[in-house]
Amino acid sequence: MRKILREKARELILIGVIIVIGIIVTFIMPAFFSQLNIINVLYSNAVFGIMAMGMMLIITTGNIDVSVGAQYAVSGMVVALVARATGGEQPLLAILAGMGTGMALGLMNGLIVAKLSIPAIVVTLGTLNIMRGTLNLITSGNWIDGLTGPFAKFANLRLLKPINGLGVIHAITGGKGLMVFALPLAVYIWILVMVVTYIFLYRTGVGRDILAVGGNKEAARRVGLSQTKAYLLAFGYMGMLAGLASAIAASKIKIAQPSNGTGYEMKLIAACVIGGTEFSGGVASILGTLLGVLLLGVIDNGLVLTKVPAYWQELATGVIIILAVGSSAFRTMKPGGRRAIKSGGDRK
Amino acid sequence: MKALFQKHRNETILASIFLVLFVFFSFASRNFFTLSNVMNLFSQMVTLAFLTLGMAASMFSGGMDLSIGAVCSMCTVLCATFVGTMGMHTLPALLITLAIAIACGLFNGFLIGYCKINSMLVTLGTQSLYTGIGLVISKGVTVSIPLDRFALFGRTRLFGFLPVEILILALGILLAVLMFSYLIPGRRIFLIGANPQVARFAGINIASNILVTYAFCSAYAFFGAIVLASRVASGRADVAAALVLKSVSAAVFGGVSTLGGIGSMAGAILGVAVIQIVTNGMDMMNFSTYLQQISIGAMLLIVLAFRHRKRH
Amino acid sequence: MKKLVAIVLTLILALSLICVANAEGEKKGTIAVVCYVTSAPYFSFGESAAKATGEALGYDVIWTGTTEVDTPGLISIIENLIEQKVDAICLASGDTTSVVPVCQKAMEAGIKVVTFDLDIEPEGRDAYAGLMDLSELGIPQVESIVASIGEEGDVAIVTGVLTNELLQKRIEYCEQYAAEKYPGLNFVTVESMDEDAEKCYEVAMNILTAYPDVKAIMSNVSTGVGPISSAIEDAGKIGEVYACGQSTPNLAKPGMASGACVNAVLWDTAKWQSWAVTIAANLIEGVDMPVGKLSIEGFDEGERLEDNIFYYYETFTFTPDNINDFDF
Structure with a gap:
């Protein structure tokens, strides 16, 4: 038990913070804890959550990708073009087109980073400008705009119905039924992505290679693991997820803008790192990243529901990020206040 | 002479690129090679230059100060509120704002140096924090400064043509180059960035040096802010937000490494100068701003590729 | 190394010769149209119209601006235009004061400065090519609310960004006008969508949860009604809550089809830019435009008021009946 507590300390703290915030907000605005609102928070953050999985993989390899927002915007445009051309009747085609575009852009990033050995943050700064421009x-x-047809409906598609059989359920939920499984398709896609990422990272050889390369480049190289392959996979995966996310977004709001995704990269990085993925690489936590995304989502939602004036929201977000980051950093300090310094010249 | 060239190879190449571009644009656009345009060119880059110098300092230490844009924006709001809304005299307003900026930097430095939290993570959080403070003080509105006040740093020309802000920038560059290329505190920070373990064995107090580094970043953000606030005669909580990534691009272009320990202030400034001249020159030739964006991205990648080849 | 230098120099020479050789056609001059956020459809839709109008009047048109909101960048662009000695600058600025110094420099250099969209301090411009009185711009929006839900009820406002002066002024005027004419309307909150359609959807969802009694969500910018309608549809509140306010017709069409929106307003943003270009051309040529009703081709209701203000009064109200007649 103690072992679990120590290993999963960060995740537990995050769950605790989310619960505390939830309690405070529900106290002020009971509607926070309604099925509708919770489903809304999940639905709103599905796009982010999916992309966060990709960013997590990239940070795990010891890199950072700031061109994610641009990949998202470009893929979104492609998705919308296909959707419009087919009148929305071929949603799968549009989604695949988006994923393909995203993957191509991601592979481009990965190739440049791998072949030129330049820090990814800088390469992606360059590709960001090129893509946006x-x-x-x-x-x-x-x-x-004006996307219609099955494409425009799939993001919010509820494949399962609310459970409404028993009288007691009927009473508790005010006639709406237990909606725990009647989630929008987008949320199911998010869950699927997380499962796939887990399997990919921990149960396949290439996934473990990615972890190894991120953890210690030299050792990985000596063992014969290909850094190029790991990078290509990670960046390609990120791009593909950006494309998938942009398809969901286009379906959700039925519009694609070239300015989409501006500023997403910072928020994604924040979510990943709050969740315990370390910049030095080699450490990834799917649960942690999920919690990071949820924490930021709950903050956003909670601030609006507690009627905090709009211009206080940024301040509140900053304070909470610092607290979340500071407290878990405290926890991982060894006795004596020292933390292990990783070699390899990675960022502090 | 040749030895000097070899040691400062990077800076020399950048300076040459700058000169080549200068010549090119002088021929390509009839309005480029005028005194007033050249003065414009330099005065337009002042804020970005200050932010880049500050960013370079944090990068030398092996980290990255992402909150530098937020500190800058917040300082514009503070100056505008003090001088505009509250009618304070300029000097006390400047001193108070500088003090607040340094406090922000010290807070960053404390979290990074003493609490040993990753710099990008800390500054991601403090970025929201400082932007938020700016938003709350200004209630989200642009705070204006009466046009007859606070004109010194952005709207005054000496001898009829020399913008004051260029002089201020010159002083700032001098100070930065002095500190980081010649003085001991600067050399220490480089070592911390290059190899923290060796620095520790050498007896350097990493934490206090990190404090100094991030205080320097925020101070330079302040200088950028007063020029900016003067130029636009107002303060706004998000005015410098886009400059953060631009300053990283400029610094990297100028040879500063994101891993720490490598680069120079002179290189960083030349990086800004090259990016600025491309922007100004392309404006003069009426190239779309989208093309400018693509060019800067492409230039960054090309320069990086070149440097990589030289090293291998 | 020497060879490289030689090649580079030759290239430069060749390129610069090509550029200089681009002789200009027989044009009366150059008008620059500068927008503070060129990536917003509100402005980008107007690019071709502005160019067409300018060229029809005999001018070269430079259409430029900053891609995102970037006040120092905007000032740099204007400075560079001054250096290029254009004849007129038509400017849509994000706020009323920061560009005044540089515009004054432009006026001193003999360049005509005509503002549109948001006006700046009068000492910074030769003329304001406006649509109508800013306070009155809020009126169609409030009327849109009333047309959707009647004269009583809770209303939430979604605005583009918090730091934009024009948007804020419009909200103030909306609230003033409503307080006088429709005291039964209660504005419960103002939220920002940060110019992002996805955020607008999220914000609308949050409003629906936080304010269960809200009857209307009014969009203060032309990009809001679309996502707000989607949110109302997805939350199953069609008929209970209405999206209203400003919208481009194409964005409002899905909402009107589903019933989430019954009334939206706008003006032709492209035409506004043409108006500014026309006024600028007239100023350059010294065409006499006396105070009072003007007879300018293409703008039937054109009028000049005191203080160098020009209005042309053309707003549209969109309803499910007429929305399919429009396509922008």
Whole structure:
């Protein structure tokens, strides 16, 4: 028991913080703890959550990708083009087109980083500008709207019905039924992505390679693991997820804008690192990343529900991030206040 | 002479690129090679230059100060509120704002140096924090400064043509180059960035040096802010947000490494100068801002590729 | 190394010769149209219209601006235009004061400065090519609320960004006008969508949860009604809550089809830019435009008021009946 507590300390703290915030908000605004609101929070953060899985993988390899927002925007445009051209009747085609575009962009990033041995943050700064500039040039800032048909419906599609059989359930939920499984398709896709990521990372050889390469580049190289392959996989995966996420978003709001995704990268990085993925690489926590995304989502939702004036929200977010980060850093300190310094010249 | 060239190879190449571009744009656009445009060119880059110098300092130490844009924006809000809304005299307003900026830097440094939390993570949080403070003070509105006040740093020209902010930048560059290329505190920070274990064995107090580094970053963000606030005669909580990534690009372009320990202030400034001249020159040639964006991204990658090849 | 230098120099020479050789056609001059956020459809839709109008009047048109909100960048662009000695600058700025110094420099250099969208301090411009009185711009939006839900009820406002002066002024005027004419309307909150359609959807969802009694969500920018309607549909509140306020017709169409929106307003943003270009051209040529009703081709209701203000009064109200007649 104690072992679990120590190993999963960070995740437990995050769960605790989320619960505390939940309690405070529910106290002020009971509607927070309603099925509708909880499902809403999950639905709103599905896009983020999916991309966070990709960012987690990249940080695990010891890199950072700041061009994620641009990949998201470009893929979104492609998805919308296909959706519009097919009148929305072929949602799968549009989604795959988006995922393909995203993967191509991601692979481009990965290739440059692997072949040129330049820190990824810098490479992706360059590709970010190129992608955004090209997208703006081609579209002149115009967006694609009016998406219809099955494509426009799939994100919010409820495949399962609420459970409403027993009288007692009927009474508790005010006639709406237990909606725990009647979630929008987008949320199920998010869960699926997390499962796939878990299997990929921990149960396949290439996934373990990614962890190894991130943890200690030299040792991995000596053992014969290919850094290039690991990077390509990680960046390609990120791009593919960005494409998937952009398809869901386009379906959700039925619009694709070239300016989409601005500022997403910082929030994604924050979510991953709050969740325990370390910049030095080699450490990934799917649960932690999930909790990081949820924490940020709950903060956003809670601030609006507690009617905190809009201009206080940024301040509140900053305070909470610092507290969350500070408290878990405290926890992982060894006795004596020292923390192990990793070699390899990675960022502090 | 040749030895000097070899030692400062990176800076020399950057300076040459700058000169080549200068010549190119002078021919390509009839309005480029005028005194007033050249003065514009330099005065337009002042804020970004200050932020880049500050960012470079944090990068030398092996980290990255992402909150530098937020500190800058917050300082513009503070200056505008003090001078504009509250009618304070300029000097006390500046001193108070500088003090607050340094306090922000010390807070960053404390969390990074003493609590040993990752710098990107800390500054991601403090970025929201400082932006938020700016938003709350200004209630989200742009705070304006009456046009006849606070004009010194951004709207005054000496001898009819020399913008004051260029002089301020020159002083800032001098100080930065002095500190980081010649003085001991600067050399210490480089060592911390290059190899923290060796630094520790050498008896350097890493924590206090990190404090100094991040205080320096925020101080330079302040200087950038007063020029910015003066130029636009107002303060706004998000005015410098986009400059953070730009300053990282400029610093890296100038040879500063994100891993720490490598680079120079002179290189960082030249990085800003090259990016600035491309932007200004392309404006003069009426190239779309989208093309400018693509060019800067491409330039960054090309320069990096070149440097990589030279090293291998 | 020497060879490299030689090649590079030759390339430079060749390129610069090509550029200089681009002789200009027989144009009366150059008008620059500068927008403070060129990636917003609100402005980008107007690019071709502005260029077409300018060229029809005999001018070269430079259409530029900052991609995102970037006040120092905007000032740099104007400075560079001054250096290029354009004849007129039509400017849509994000706030009323920060560009005044540089605009004054432009005026001193003999360049005509015409503002549109948001006006700046009068000493910084030669003319304001406006649509109508800013306070009155809030009126169609409030009327849109009333047309959707009647004269009583809780209303939430979703705005583009918090730091934009024009948007804030419009909200103030909305609230003032409603307080006078429709005291039964109760504005419960103002939330920001940060210019992002996805965030707008989320914000709308949050409003629906936090304010269960809200009857209308009014969008203060032309990009809000679409996502707000989606949110109302997905929350199953069609008929209980309405999206209203400003919208481009294409964005409002899905909402009108589903019933989440019954009334939206806008003006032709492209035409506004044409208006600014026309006024600028007239100023350059010294065409006499006396105070009072003007007879400018294409703008039937054009009028000049005191203080160099020009209005052309053309707003649209969209309803499910007429929405399919429009396509922008």
